[in-house]
Amino acid sequence: MSSNMLYNHQKEIGDEAFITTKTDLKGRITYANRYFLDIVNAKNSDLIGKNHNVVRHLDMPKYVFKLLWERIKKKEEIFAFVKNATFDGGYYWVFANVTSSLDENGNIIGYYSVRRKANPKAVEKIIPIYQKMLELEKMGGGMESSQRYIADLLATHNTTYDRFINELQRG
Template identity: 40%
Template sequence: MRASRTSPTGVERRFGDDELIVTKTDARGVITYANDVFLRVSALTEDEVVGQPHNIIRHPGMPRGIFDLLWETLRSGSEIFAYVVNLAADGAHYWVLAHVTPSVDAHGKLLGYHSNRRVPVPAALTAVRRLYDELLAVEARFSRPAEAVAASRALLTERLDTAGMTYDEFVWSLSPEGVAA
């Protein structure tokens, strides 16, 4: 397994427009399945990821406030689409448009999460990077993680309110195909 100290190299890795990255986790976010595209792009083996928390691929350039929104949405039982930058084991990074859904049994009990990731529309990443850079800058002002997350979420809410949209609407406003993805 890669050391948690893997540093970003600045090298961007891409995957095919016709490929999907797929992972499944248990209710705690521990990986139970990863497809071959995930393994190739993340530069990890199946043995290195199965049984590990999904944040094994967390990139330090990903705002905590976005993850807070993601987990809040999932805990409410809803799905979410989100732009995410991930960190591969070799330090490369890769952007995805993630669709994460809670997996439940016939009685509605949470079993885990299922995530499909596709290549984001390149033009969308300009707006996403601009927003995420703002969120990271506000997070950097705080030494305590809880304060950083709260400040990031507050700024995210402010930016979305000013634009008159939810995060989901922001995501889909950047996609030429809308929710047909």
């Protein structure tokens, strides 16, 4: 995808849709279900073997993915709101659940993500949070300033990341 594409039209996720992908240990896509291919307007050959960040939207703060990788490398699941770009200049919001795929000995052999439609009211609340995080990251503070912002936000709400994210999705 071109890095200068506008990504200005939102694609809607169906209420019952599940978007599923699997990756190897380095985040390269090894499986994408039909719904993922359709929503990003891609063929398997466009995605298999490519890093999953091929659909990362420029509006996503880097710290969200740092947190995601920290958690899944420790075999902890994570939920997150993610805005992804599509190959035809669109974007879509999802509520993602990402987990480690384990072999019979408990070793991580890859990662598995299932995404659903994000609650529109949650997206309204998460957009200004992500915008502030991006602003902090770009102002020279990097992911550390974005991380501090989230820690302060959670402390202000007297909650944890998991509780905050899940309560947003539930509405």
